[in-house]
Amino acid sequence: MSPRLYLPRASITRTLRGGLAFLALVAGLDLAVLTADAAPQRARPRSEASASPGRVTLGGVSYSDARAAFSRLGYKSAWNAKTLDLTLTSPSGVVVFTADSREATVHGMRLFLGESAVLNKGVLHITTIDMERFLLPMLRPERNAPRPLRVIVIDAGHGGNDSGTRSSDEKLMEKTYTIDVARRLQRLLAGGDWRVVMTRTDDRYIPLPERADIANAAKADLFISIHFNAVANGASVRGTETYVLTPRFQRSTSSAKSSPEDKVEAPGNRHDAWSAVLGYHMHLKLLSKLKTEDRGYKRARFAVLRLVNCPGVLVEAGYLSNAGEARRIADADYRGDIAEALATAVYSYSASLASARAAAAK
Numbered sequence: 001m002s003p004r005l006y007l008p009r010a011s012i013t014r015t016l017r018g019g020l021a022f023l024a025l026v027a028g029l030d031l032a033v034l035t036a037d038a039a040p041q042r043a044r045p046r047s048e049a050s051a052s053p054g055r056v057t058l059g060g061v062s063y064s065d066a067r068a069a070f071s072r073l074g075y076k077s078a079w080n081a082k083t084l085d086l087t088l089t090s091p092s093g094v095v096v097f098t099a100d101s102r103e104a105t106v107h108g109m110r111l112f113l114g115e116s117a118v119l120n121k122g123v124l125h126i127t128t129i130d131m132e133r134f135l136l137p138m139l140r141p142e143r144n145a146p147r148p149l150r151v152i153v154i155d156a157g158h159g160g161n162d163s164g165t166r167s168s169d170e171k172l173m174e175k176t177y178t179i180d181v182a183r184r185l186q187r188l189l190a191g192g193d194w195r196v197v198m199t200r201t202d203d204r205y206i207p208l209p210e211r212a213d214i215a216n217a218a219k220a221d222l223f224i225s226i227h228f229n230a231v232a233n234g235a236s237v238r239g240t241e242t243y244v245l246t247p248r249f250q251r252s253t254s255s256a257k258s259s260p261e262d263k264v265e266a267p268g269n270r271h272d273a274w275s276a277v278l279g280y281h282m283h284l285k286l287l288s289k290l291k292t293e294d295r296g297y298k299r300a301r302f303a304v305l306r307l308v309n310c311p312g313v314l315v316e317a318g319y320l321s322n323a324g325e326a327r328r329i330a331d332a333d334y335r336g337d338i339a340e341a342l343a344t345a346v347y348s349y350s351a352s353l354a355s356a357r358a359a360a361a362k
């Protein structure tokens with residue numbers, strides 16, 4: 001069915017976002033969600049306006065036609081009616097969405113959507129928030145790029161009385177390895193055209209809001225929080241997770257259903273689009289360098305991500321509760337690899353900023 005058939009319902013509002021004019025069916029979706037970007041909007045000539053991606057409101061939630069939206073980015077689509085997979089292919093990579101699943105594959109990485117993809121009248125849809133605030137910025141960084149990176153804040157998780165997670169034999173503590181990786185990353189980034197600020201440089205306890213305060217006082221352009229995970233029951237659980245802040249009006253990856261806090265706009269939400277770009281580079285680089293199990297690119301409302309006034313990411317590089325992974329984390333060379341992956345991602349993110357600025361200048 002043509003996505004156009006969804007259009008002439010309710011009020012159709014013309015709005016501007018990301019430099020492209022498009023039609024938005026706003027029923028059920030706060031318009032502020034679509035327009036509240038960090039950078040000022042820059043109107044483009046009307047001739048650059050693209051066709052509507054095709055919207056439908058289901059259960060009060062706005063959904064976008066995935067095939068239509070991705071075809072505008074140059075992706076070819078293939079629908080498998082048996083597996084209910086929509087495979088989208090372009091020279092830059094393959095994206096797969098599956099009906100009734102929050103899990104997607106984007107350029108080789110696992111990624112979790114805010115809500116499951118939905119098959120509506122034979123057309124696969126994903127939520128408009130996932131599309132507009134997560135996927136499209138990630139795959140086609142917006143033209144309204146923030147300023148070049150001047151201040152990068154590295155946040156070594158835990159410290160002092162808060163030792164964080166531990167290995168199953170209780171011998172290895174998360175706080176020891178987060179500060180080690182943070183120091184390595186600091187050294188790797190030292191040659192860049194920016195200042196690097198650490199939220200802690202020794203083994204001390206710093207409350208979460210204070211970590212964000214340090215970043216905000218330093219006028220951070222980027223916030224990287226380093227952690228190692230653990231589970232109480234599940235010695236086989238291992239791998240790497242990357243988190244960015246959950247957008248407003250969505251539930252976090254670990255939440256089974258919506259909650260009142262989903263409606264709260266946090267300072268960090270002003271930077272959803274560029275956090276999406278940052279998390280994408282971080283997760284890809286970690287997976288390719290460490291060859292760890294891909295636990296997914298996820299979203300959560302961690303305090304530090306909520307409170308920072310810049311794009312932010314929280315990395316759970318591995319599981320201390322998994323014996324094999326704990327052994328690797330205890331190895332200095334491996335921690336060097338983690339820091340290297342994070343540093344490479346910072347440079348990739350910086351390159352994305354530069355190309356978005358170059359595109360805007362044309």
Ligand SMILES: [Zn+2]
Pocket residue numbers: 157158164165174226227228229
């Ligand atoms: Zn932690």
